[in-house]
Amino acid sequence: MEGSGGTGGRREDAAPPWRPSEATAFGRFAAAAASLEPSPSASANGAAARVSSLHGVRRKPFVARLTAGIIQTYLECDPEFKYSEVLNPKRFLTNPSTPAHNDGLDNANWDLILYVNLELVNKMSNRRFIVKEMLGQGTFGQVVKCWDTETNDYVAVKVIKNQPAFYHQAIMEVSLLRTLNQKFDPDDQHNIVRMLDYLSFQNHLCIAFEMLGQNLYELLKRNHLRGLKLKYVQAFSKQILDAMVVMREAGIIHCDLKPENILLAPSVATAAAVKVIDFGSACLEGKTVYSYIQSRYYRSPEVLLGYPYTTAIDMWSFGCIVAELFLGLPLFPGATEYDVLQRMVKILGGQPPDELLREAKNTVRFFKHVGSIYAGNAAPIGLSSAYRILSEEEVEARDSKRQKMGKWYFPHLKLDRLICTYPWNNSELAETEKTDRLGLVDFLKGLLEFDPNKRWSPLQALHHPFITGESFTGPYEPIPETARIPVARAAAIDHNPGGGHWLHSGLSPQQWAHTT
Numbered sequence: 001m002e003g004s005g006g007t008g009g010r011r012e013d014a015a016p017p018w019r020p021s022e023a024t025a026f027g028r029f030a031a032a033a034a035s036l037e038p039s040p041s042a043s044a045n046g047a048a049a050r051v052s053s054l055h056g057v058r059r060k061p062f063v064a065r066l067t068a069g070i071i072q073t074y075l076e077c078d079p080e081f082k083y084s085e086v087l088n089p090k091r092f093l094t095n096p097s098t099p100a101h102n103d104g105l106d107n108a109n110w111d112l113i114l115y116v117n118l119e120l121v122n123k124m125s126n127r128r129f130i131v132k133e134m135l136g137q138g139t140f141g142q143v144v145k146c147w148d149t150e151t152n153d154y155v156a157v158k159v160i161k162n163q164p165a166f167y168h169q170a171i172m173e174v175s176l177l178r179t180l181n182q183k184f185d186p187d188d189q190h191n192i193v194r195m196l197d198y199l200s201f202q203n204h205l206c207i208a209f210e211m212l213g214q215n216l217y218e219l220l221k222r223n224h225l226r227g228l229k230l231k232y233v234q235a236f237s238k239q240i241l242d243a244m245v246v247m248r249e250a251g252i253i254h255c256d257l258k259p260e261n262i263l264l265a266p267s268v269a270t271a272a273a274v275k276v277i278d279f280g281s282a283c284l285e286g287k288t289v290y291s292y293i294q295s296r297y298y299r300s301p302e303v304l305l306g307y308p309y310t311t312a313i314d315m316w317s318f319g320c321i322v323a324e325l326f327l328g329l330p331l332f333p334g335a336t337e338y339d340v341l342q343r344m345v346k347i348l349g350g351q352p353p354d355e356l357l358r359e360a361k362n363t364v365r366f367f368k369h370v371g372s373i374y375a376g377n378a379a380p381i382g383l384s385s386a387y388r389i390l391s392e393e394e395v396e397a398r399d400s401k402r403q404k405m406g407k408w409y410f411p412h413l414k415l416d417r418l419i420c421t422y423p424w425n426n427s428e429l430a431e432t433e434k435t436d437r438l439g440l441v442d443f444l445k446g447l448l449e450f451d452p453n454k455r456w457s458p459l460q461a462l463h464h465p466f467i468t469g470e471s472f473t474g475p476y477e478p479i480p481e482t483a484r485i486p487v488a489r490a491a492a493i494d495h496n497p498g499g500g501h502w503l504h505s506g507l508s509p510q511q512w513a514h515t516t
């Protein structure tokens, strides 16, 4: 499984290109946040003038003009001529579009073969979603932009692969998101994507969401992966934390937080609004089923090591995201799990506590036991641990193969130096910027804490000066959280909104994807 990349290598996935005509507010913000000159195609008004839209399909003006009255022209030439949209050749959006399963409706990957103007119908309500364009393809299926005939607006519909493992996990997504939306965030104030509907269509579960914009990885790419200004890092972090407070209250672990799953959102209140999406890997705290979770770069130490996990794993991923928003590049872009872990140890200058290493299932994959003096207790502060991370050579000798190691995109520096000296060209920083960066380092240290029990909770992080905007004066001491949120107001959560069975195959959909 290692090396298959988990979901960490999905950076190559085709992500939705920025479309200025669909939400100019997103475009304006994206350009501002990334300090970019809008490219000619991204200039909102200019682009809008250069494209015309017919049923959501954009055409070049020349072609549009030539074909505008074509049906009328045909009728004038031949009064017998009858036009039917049904006879139009299908414009396929799914790749590959060769029929393979499900009576020819699905391709070889069990993806529904989608084409422009296909109607996804909710048979219960007769609500129709007319497919317009592809937004993204992921592990679980395809996300398409559709026209919602009920609201007369665009929505994003996730069409899940026609396979039991994906179906069941998607049912979980519906269930958790419905709980989050309706019970924990009824007024849509906490930066969590809204689910609008779900339906079964040709053996595919389809979930309709509000239409959002570009994801944060796309935004970083627009800025040539140079990172965002601190004020944007702060603005995004605050909103993501706000969503995480609600998730923790609900006892929900997202399990796949990463820049690709944070999307720009239209908002009247703030120019830099974002929302958390993709609860397709989420689960309830205390009811964790899978061990192969989180995208590799954002995977927490406890998940890597095979230790029981909680909502604290999302805080680790969040720490990785915050660092990446500032640096423009992932903090731990390891090519393997070992590579990720040894980067953590190098950059953070520490390692997981002995208690965790003693109890975790996978410790021997990464660490060597070098002493037993602290076998019963955590190593006292200042004294070394009973474990040391294996060297690259030791891992290679054990596995009898060369270790795949990822590229180091930045100098081999500890976190504080990385942040405070970025972009590492000795340029002089203003005093306020220096202080703010020290605040960011302190913030990151609380999030990227190896011990999940000491890692800050979302609420604790929300009160850090980096988030509140207060001037940073010294290390932040969060108020201890006395009352631990009851594990999942789970009883209140309906796990089975679609009426199907929640089957536990033992394989997570992510693993399933790699084994079939």
Ligand SMILES: Nc1ncnc2c1ncn2[C@@H]1O[C@H](COP(=O)(O)OP(=O)(O)OP(=O)(O)O)[C@@H](O)[C@H]1O
Pocket (backbone or CB within 6 Å): 007, 010, 015, 016, 135, 136, 137, 138, 139, 140, 141, 142, 143, 156, 158, 193, 209, 210, 211, 212, 213, 215, 256, 260, 261, 263, 277, 278, 279, 280
């Ligand atoms: N509500 C939305 N509005 C606009 N685009 C969206 C929306 N939801 C998803 N997308 C696009 O589709 C992509 C995939 O969505 P999502 O992450 O939910 O699917 P997935 O199959 O779980 O993907 P992954 O394999 O990355 O986990 C997103 O990165 C985003 O670009």
